[in-house]
Amino acid sequence: MRVKNICRRVFLLAFVTCIGLYGFAQSADIILTNGKIFTANQQQLYVQALAIRDNKIFATGTTAAIEKLAAGNTKKIDLEGKTVVPGFNDQHDHFAFAFSAAPLTFDHVEFSVPGLGKAAVLDSVARLLVNAKPGEWIEGKIGTTVFFDTSMRRSLDSIAPDNPVLLQVQWGHGVVTNKKALYAAGLSDTAKDPVGGWYDRNSDGNISGVQQNAEEPFRIAINMAYPGAIIPLMESFAREQLKGGITSTLFMGTGFTHSLATTTLQHANIPRRLRIVAWPRSTLQGRQISEWPVVPTHPTPTSTISGIKYCIDGTPLEGNALSSKPYHNRGNGNGRLNYPVDTIRQMLKEALTNKRQLLIHITADSSFGIVLHLIQESGTPEQWRPLRVRVEHNTAGDPTKDQRKIIKRLWYSDYAYT
Ligand SMILES: [Zn+2]
Structure with missing residues (x-):
């Protein structure tokens, strides 16, 4: 809702970076003037105008300064006081259970x-x-x-x-x-x-x-049975997201293999950036991790397949996530972990060895405590910090003070805790 409300009032553009105005001699393809343009730069959060060339913002500044970069064929957009912000980034989405190819x-x-x-x-x-x-x-x-x-x-x-x-x-x-x-x-x-x-x-x-x-x-x-059905679904989802100002999306690789994700991305017309995260299927023989290459791949210039995702537990909704509080809809059970502790230990070891970003779905407090402990015992801050481990869907509540200390030490040195 919030995004929709914002979007009624703003023009949205997705560009790589904002670069200050340093007297570039070249003329602009497009200029935006008379606006309130959010730069995300602490030194100057808003500017009046910007200039674009070759799909990149190459200058920002006052309307008067930017107008000097216009030539005869420059497209000029007068924002009339409207706000411009960078494109929103959807950092967690699932294609395959939100949209069925059936x-x-x-x-x-x-x-x-x-x-x-x-x-x-x-x-x-x-x-x-x-x-x-x-x-x-x-x-x-x-x-x-x-x-x-x-x-x-x-x-x-x-x-x-x-x-x-x-x-x-x-x-x-x-x-x-x-x-x-x-x-x-x-x-x-x-x-x-x-x-x-x-x-x-x-x-x-x-x-x-x-x-x-x-x-x-x-x-x-299902997806393998109807690969052609995935493409229009993905395209229409991209169009809907663009209308809401979302210009890049991360899909968890649910329902895909690496090859299906690759061919889908290569055949779909998706005018925005997309990342798919490996989601290995499981068999009796274990996690099928070899089906997803360790090194990131780029099926198209604007798409990436990288990282790896595991659901360490379920959710409180079906009463599966391992919680310190019992679930009344599951006979007062406390849930469970999806994987044995030794397998989680192995996942962590693989992440450190392969230097592949780990995204772990954890929704309950006991699961979180166990995994944090395993992370702490398996590597040093120097090893963990560059990997930018992500905990997805965490509804376990606030970490304890001790857990916050570990998070700051192992993951994010700028993590603020009290
Ligand atoms: Zn999810």
Whole structure:
């Protein structure tokens, strides 16, 4: 909302840097004058005007000074007092569970943790089945009521024997599957829990719920089935973000492999910067990290695939993240870590060895405490600081004073704490 409000009042431009006016002799391609231009430079936060050449800001200053840089073919924009700010950077987004490539989808608009009941969700699936061709994927969003209900598997198999159906919790940390979707994801009911996730089984011993990183093969299977569908979705999302002044975005690599991300970026027309962060799928054999190159790649001049992301825990919404306080919707359990401590230790070691930025989803206080301890014991400030480790979605509350000291020492020397 805030972004929208700002954007009503401002022109937005995304440029690399603002450079002061030092009497450049060359003429400008574009000049902006009579405005309030935010520079992010503490010495002078706002200037009246700027000049652009070859898509770069090469001069800023007063309107009178900048007008001198205009030539006959310079485009002149009179801002009439409006504000100009740099493009906003969306630092955390997920493409693959926000936008489904499946041809048949439903989304219950209201965000609700319990979500709709079984009958309503089955009704939505049944409506989509009317027009479904055999083998076409059906995808929909659910809440915990249906996610925890292992009888869904039998019901979905019964109404959709010929179509893979994937029902995702609205916040992306679990799915309900039917038999067709299970097989389309390359799995079967005899599959054992992969590292990073686990399966919920019904009374027949068949897989119904798919938890945490165990869901990744399903997302990849949908995207692989409809690679052409991802491109227009990504393009329209980029256009929407640009309207809101967002000129660069970081997508967590959910639902992608490195090669799928690369070909998608190469075929999509996305007029802004984009970064995709590796998100390795998990199998019984472990994390499939070799599928994502350690060295950053650039599928296009404006896109980068770099860094690596892991969900260390789930979320308080489905009661999986390891918390000091019990979750009442999960029989007062305290949640859990998605990965064994030894695997987390190994992830940290890999980050230090490969010098690859680590992005770790942690949402509960106990998980945060454990990971911070492991980070502290695995490397020195000199090793950790350049990596700029990121904790994503942290809803664990404020770190303790001791934790803040560790964060300042290991991560950010300018981190202010009291
Ligand atoms: Zn996220």
